[in-house]
Amino acid sequence: MSVPIPELTADPATRTEFSRAVRRFTRNRLAVAGVIVVLALAALSFLGPLVHSTDQVHTDLTQVNLSPGSGHPLGTDAVGFDQLGRLMLGGQLSLMVGVCAGILAMLLGTVWGAVAGYAGGWVDTVMMRIVDAGIAIPALLLLLIVSAIWTPGTLGLIVILGLVSWLVPSRLVRAETLTLASRDYVLTMRAMGGGHTRAIGRHILPNSLSTIVVAATFQIADAILLVAYVSYLGLGVQSPDTDWGGMLSQGLDAAFSGRWWLIAPPGIAIILVVCAFNAIGDGLRDAFEIGGRR
Amino acid sequence: MSPAENVLEIENLNVVFGGEDHEVTAVESVSLSLRAGEALALVGESGSGKSTVGFATIGLLPGNARTTGRIMVGGTETTGADEKAMRALRGNEIGMVFQEPATALNPLRRVGDQIAEVIRNHREVTRAQARAEAVQLLERVGIPQPQTRSRAFPFQLSGGQRQRVVIAMAIANRPRLLIADEPTTALDVTVQAEILDLLRDLAKDSGTGVLLITHNMGVVADFADTVAVMHQGRIVETGTVRKVLTDPAAAYTQKLLAAVPRLRTEASDEIRPSKPETEAVLSVEKLNVVYGRGPGAVHALKDVSFTVRAGQTLGIVGESGSGKSTAARVALGLIKPRSGSVELFGQELRAGRGGRALRAGIGVVLQDPASSLDPRMTVAQAIAEPLHIHRRSLSRSDLDTAVKEALEQVNLAPSLASRAPQELSGGQRQRVSLARALILKPRLLIADEPTSALDVSVQQSVLEVVAELQAELGFACVFVSHDLAVVQRVAQQVLVMRSGEVVETGPTERTLLYPETDYTRRLLDAVPVPDPDQQKIRRQARLTLAAGA
Numbered sequence: 010m011s012v013p014i015p016e017l018t019a020d021p022a023t024r025t026e027f028s029r030a031v032r033r034f035t036r037n038r039l040a041v042a043g044v045i046v047v048l049a050l051a052a053l054s055f056l057g058p059l060v061h062s063t064d065q066v067h068t069d070l071t072q073v074n075l076s077p078g079s080g081h082p083l084g085t086d087a088v089g090f091d092q093l094g095r096l097m098l099g100g101q102l103s104l105m106v107g108v109c110a111g112i113l114a115m116l117l118g119t120v121w122g123a124v125a126g127y128a129g130g131w132v133d134t135v136m137m138r139i140v141d142a143g144i145a146i147p148a149l150l151l152l153l154i155v156s157a158i159w160t161p162g163t164l165g166l167i168v169i170l171g172l173v174s175w176l177v178p179s180r181l182v183r184a185e186t187l188t189l190a191s192r193d194y195v196l197t198m199r200a201m202g203g204g205h206t207r208a209i210g211r212h213i214l215p216n217s218l219s220t221i222v223v224a225a226t227f228q229i230a231d232a233i234l235l236v237a238y239v240s241y242l243g244l245g246v247q248s249p250d251t252d253w254g255g256m257l258s259q260g261l262d263a264a265f266s267g268r269w270w271l272i273a274p275p276g277i278a279i280i281l282v283v284c285a286f287n288a289i290g291d292g293l294r295d296a297f298e299i300g301g302r303r
Numbered sequence: 304m305s306p307a308e309n310v311l312e313i314e315n316l317n318v319v320f321g322g323e324d325h326e327v328t329a330v331e332s333v334s335l336s337l338r339a340g341e342a343l344a345l346v347g348e349s350g351s352g353k354s355t356v357g358f359a360t361i362g363l364l365p366g367n368a369r370t371t372g373r374i375m376v377g378g379t380e381t382t383g384a385d386e387k388a389m390r391a392l393r394g395n396e397i398g399m400v401f402q403e404p405a406t407a408l409n410p411l412r413r414v415g416d417q418i419a420e421v422i423r424n425h426r427e428v429t430r431a432q433a434r435a436e437a438v439q440l441l442e443r444v445g446i447p448q449p450q451t452r453s454r455a456f457p458f459q460l461s462g463g464q465r466q467r468v469v470i471a472m473a474i475a476n477r478p479r480l481l482i483a484d485e486p487t488t489a490l491d492v493t494v495q496a497e498i499l500d501l502l503r504d505l506a507k508d509s510g511t512g513v514l515l516i517t518h519n520m521g522v523v524a525d526f527a528d529t530v531a532v533m534h535q536g537r538i539v540e541t542g543t544v545r546k547v548l549t550d551p552a553a554a555y556t557q558k559l560l561a562a563v564p565r566l567r568t569e570a571s572d573e574i575r576p577s578k579p580e581t582e583a584v585l586s587v588e589k590l591n592v593v594y595g596r597g598p599g600a601v602h603a604l605k606d607v608s609f610t611v612r613a614g615q616t617l618g619i620v621g622e623s624g625s626g627k628s629t630a631a632r633v634a635l636g637l638i639k640p641r642s643g644s645v646e647l648f649g650q651e652l653r654a655g656r657g658g659r660a661l662r663a664g665i666g667v668v669l670q671d672p673a674s675s676l677d678p679r680m681t682v683a684q685a686i687a688e689p690l691h692i693h694r695r696s697l698s699r700s701d702l703d704t705a706v707k708e709a710l711e712q713v714n715l716a717p718s719l720a721s722r723a724p725q726e727l728s729g730g731q732r733q734r735v736s737l738a739r740a741l742i743l744k745p746r747l748l749i750a751d752e753p754t755s756a757l758d759v760s761v762q763q764s765v766l767e768v769v770a771e772l773q774a775e776l777g778f779a780c781v782f783v784s785h786d787l788a789v790v791q792r793v794a795q796q797v798l799v800m801r802s803g804e805v806v807e808t809g810p811t812e813r814t815l816l817y818p819e820t821d822y823t824r825r826l827l828d829a830v831p832v833p834d835p836d837q838q839k840i841r842r843q844a845r846l847t848l849a850a851g852a
Contacts, residue, residue: 193669194677194685197736200635200749202662203692211688215679 030296040292043285050282054100063094066249074263077270084270086259090249095256096274102252104282106166106236111229113171118178119214119221125179126186127209137183140176148173149238156244163246166239170232178224185217219297226290230283237279253279309375310479310512311337311360316372316382318355318364329355329368331536337529339479342506342513344527344544346520348559348758349729352536353516357482360514361397362389377479395425398473398511402485404465408457414468415441415453421475440471445501462623463494470501477509484516491622491785496829496845499526518758520563521831524548524838532556544835562760564788566830568816583649584747584779586610590633590643592626592803603629604640605803611796613746616773616780618794618811620787622826626803631751631783635667648746663693666740666778670752672732676724683720686710686739693743709738713768730761734768741772748773748780754789766793787830791815799823 035041061082069089077084083092125136151173155161161169189195195212237254239245245255253275260271318330330352337343347353358364360374362381374381377396381389393399401407409417418440419433428436434453441449444467457465466486473481483502487495503526506513515527523530523544530547532540532555540553551557592604604626611617619627632638634645636652645652647661669675676685683706690697690705697705707717713734724732733753740748750769754762770793773780784790790797790811797814799807799822807820818824828845832838 192677193671193674196632196637197667197669197675197739198688198692200637200662200667201665201689201692201740201743202659203688204659207692211680212677216677218679 034292034296037288037292037295039288040295043288043292046281046285047289050100050278050285051104054097054104057097058094061091061093061097063091065090065094065098074268076268083274084268086271087263092270092274095251096253096278098250099252099256099275100278102163102246102250103233103236103254103279106163106170106252107229107233107282109167110170110174110232110236111225113167114174114228114232115178115221115225117171117175118180118224119182119217121175122179122182122184123186123209123213123217126183127190127205127213133183137180140179143176148235152235152239153242153244156239160247161245166236166246170235174228174231174235178221178228181220181224182217185220186213189213189216219293223290223294223297226286226293230286230290233279233282233286308338309336310339310377311335311343311514312373312375313356313360314373314375316356316359316374317370318352318359319369320365321367321369329536330359333372333533333536333538335531335538335541337480337512337514339512340506340510341528342503342515342526344515344517344523344530345533346517346523346530346559347533348518348760350535351533353533354484356533357399357484357514357516360480360482361393361399362386363393391425394421394472394478395476396479398476398478398481400466400469400473400481400483400486402488404462404469404489405457407469408465410457413454413456414460418453418468418472418475421472425476436475437471440475441468443505444468444471444474445497446471461494462490463497466490466494466498467501470498470505474505474509474511478511480514481506481511482514482516485518486515487522488517488519492787492829492831493622493825495522496525496831496842499831500842500846502526519831520548520560520759520833521838524833524835525831525842532559548833548835559760560833562763563833564759564762564786564792566788566815566827566832567791568827568832581613581615583610584613584647585634585781586646587630587634588644588646590630590640590645592629592633592638593641602803604633607643607800607803607805609798609805609808611747611779611781613779614773614777615796616782616794618790618797619781619783619800620785620790620797620826621800621806622785624802625800627783627785627800628751629803630798630800631749631781634781635665635749636662660693663689663743664746666743666745666748668733668736668740668748668750668753670755672729672736672756675736676732678723678725680724681720682710682722682724682727682735685724685735686720686742689739689743705742709742710735712741712772713738714764728761729757730765733757733761733765737765737768737772741776741778744776744778746778748778749783750780751783752785753782755784755786762789769793787815787827799826 072085072089073087075081075085081091081093083096085091086095121136125133152169155169190208190213195208198212199208236245236252237257240252240254241258245252256275257272260275263271313333313335316330316333317328320327320329333356335343345353345356355364359370360376360381362384364370370382372382376392379392379396381392408414415434415437418437419430422428422433422436423430438449438453441453446452446464446467460468486502487498490498499522502513505511517523527544530542530544531538532547532553534555539555540547540551547556548560551560588608590604590607594601594603607626607630609617619630621627629638633640636645636658648664650661652658652661686706686709687702690702706720710717710720715731715734715738719727719731724735727735754765757765766789782790782793794811797808797811798805799814801822806822807814807818814823815827818827828841828848832841
């Protein structure tokens with residue numbers, strides 16, 4: 010006997026998964042604020058100099074330690090650089106190094122973790138013990154030793170920061186790979202003759218994308234902080250180049266003489282950008298994970 | 304009859320869930336009553352709202368639920384009661400048994416202590432008294448050596464024993480009402496039969512009313528006095544178990560019952576034409592799979608051999624842990640056997656390129672519809688994947704045509720091609736899996752519990768599609784299932800497995816009607832049939848057999 014197969018009249022998909030994810034993201038007010046803050050700081054740093062152009066190469070000893078006022082909205086520092094212009098210049102470096110280093114760390118971590126998790130067995134054991142060993146060494150210590158030996162440029166900073174911060178993401182991606190590799194759709198594909206490349210490239214990586222993207226935002230926030238640490242300790246980029254951490258370090262002398270404009274702007278900028286990236290990460294997690302994808 | 308005699312009285316219950324985009328009515332004007340000492344079964348397919356009624360009764364609905372109507376438990380109204388009043392009821396007046404015994408217990412505490420805690424939550428007794436009572440309860444639910452066992456952690460007990468502990472916790476304070484939500488669904492049939500016997504005895508002894516929530520008509524026939532059938536949040540039919548199961552009035556109940564696979568216990572009149580011996584498509588010889596080394600090693604398969612011939616279906620049955628899925632996975636090359644050979648289409652199955660080409664002839668459908676399709680691929684991409692692997696030269700339009708044909712083969716609308724899997728129902732997903740498995744016109748289909756997660760009516764339609772396509776395409780099929788009634792329906796040959804060994808094998812018609820081994824007989828006897836009279840006779844026979852053994 011036969012039961013008629015029900016007619017498939019699934020409701021018209023009015024909203025795509027992407028627009029639903031966007032909606033979930035925008036519902037997180039803090040995340041939206043984070044996006045606005047990051048965009049605003051990026052605009053300030055990269056577009057600001059077009060509006061407020063200043064000389065950040067030549068010192069001007071006639072204009073030192075001016076308080077905020079006409080001509081210098083945020084005053085000038087001890088060698089006569091315009092403080093607002095300096096904030097823009099420092100922001101370019103902080104943001105660029107932070108974003109690039111965060112992405113580099115994520116890429117390294119993803120490849121390492123995916124290979125370890127998928128290969129399994131002794132390959133996995135060896136690769137993950139290397140990660141364990143790396144994590145046992147404090148990143149800051151490594152950074153200080155390296156910068157004491159060698160003065161890095163922008164590219165150098167990105168590479169060094171990337172190299173010290175891929176370890177934690179690699180663990181995340183490995184864990185994700187382990188669960189995904191045993192999903193029925195991967196097993197089915199393997200049983201029907203599919204290869205490893207397809208398993209990783211078509212199934213495992215696309216499905217770990219949410220984890221990777223969310224982790225990347227936190228990595229970026231971490232990297233911006235690391236840049237600030239290193240520069241604060243006087244081991245970052247060399248003057249007249251600067252970044253927000255370096256500005257803080259140079260302004261420290263002025264802290265007790267009432268010249269707050271040398272410390273507050275870069276300090277607030279660092280706090281804002283780190284909080285903003287963390288909020289974006291939270292928002293992305295909402296956007297990806299409530300969707301019933303997993 | 305006054306409501307006071309009823310342990311549970313539900314009047315005009317409505318439950319609405321506030322969702323992300325819109326509201327969903329889960330339960331609509333449901334009224335029920337349950338007398339002391341009786342068992343009421345609430346049956347329905349997934350999404351019918353049966354569990355929601357249970358959760359509403361104990362006040363454990365999630366925060367986005369709005370409830371109207373009245374629920375009275377032993378004369379106390381629970382709708383609108385505050386959390387403190389509900390806590391006093393839960394575990395005391397109302398006991399709960401959930402589906403998954405593994406997650407219902409705290410893994411870090413000894414089972415005796417967990418039972419004692421429930422007792423001390425509601426009664427002023429000393430720790431020692433509670434412990435002693437916990438041991439008595441364990442004895443009452445049939446756990447051997449209760450004194451020693453009360454010191455055990457949940458992981459040291461089997462699934463059936465864990466469910467007994469959960470039941471002991473539920474009855475610890477002699478509740479008037481016991482709510483059992485799919486209490487045996489996660490268990491093997493033989494264990495299911497024991498648990499149902501236990502619940503029946505407990506209810507009879509103490510006059511507890513049992514609200515049994517289940518999708519299994521056989522369990523209903525075995526256990527309940529009255530039945531309420533739910534469909535899309537409403538009750539479509541209520542009545543005594545005999546009336547509803549043997550002479551259903553509502554069209555939905557009739558449809559549901561017709562779809563339930565029934566275990567035949569007598570030879571059918573219809574004579575199946577014996578097919579000529581066809582060529583062997585898959586033959587495995589003396590497979591051994593061992594996990595681990597040394598004394599702790601687990602023999603997942605011991606000397607397992609079988610052959611599947613073109614156009615035929617081999618059913619592999621057995622309880623959980625019997626090695627039936629492992630056998631299928633070895634045949635698929637997903638697990639390497641320690642010894643033995645797998646021969647596919649007359650050639651040894653090897654890893655690497657050569658093996659890969661051979662695998663173009665295998666189709667695979669695995670159990671879980673939730674994970675059988677990649678959530679990031681559309682239906683069309685998923686179905687086309689085998690083509691991408693084995694027929695790389697196909698053009699875009701050829702691919703589209705092939706996908707469309709495959710969808711039509713499994714009775715799905717071609718418009719589904721662009722959908723994401725999570726927009727489909729479980730049955731639709733399994734049919735997409737089937738379309739993917741069959742797109743290369745394989746000579747062998749390996750299906751591991753393909754319909755176990757599906758509702759009976761959906762299961763029926765999926766099984767029909769498989770049977771039709773097998774008749775049309777002539778592939779051989781390995782069908783792994785724990786459900787003997789389903790295997791009896793689809794398979795010509797059957798392999799009964801237990802602890803990694805083949806217990807019995809032969810034509811389905813003979814082995815599942817006149818089994819040669821005690822194990823197969825016990826397995827068959829434990830299957831509840833959806834007919835209360837017949838089930839009563841079967842139960843008596845089973846108990847006599849057990850008492851004699």
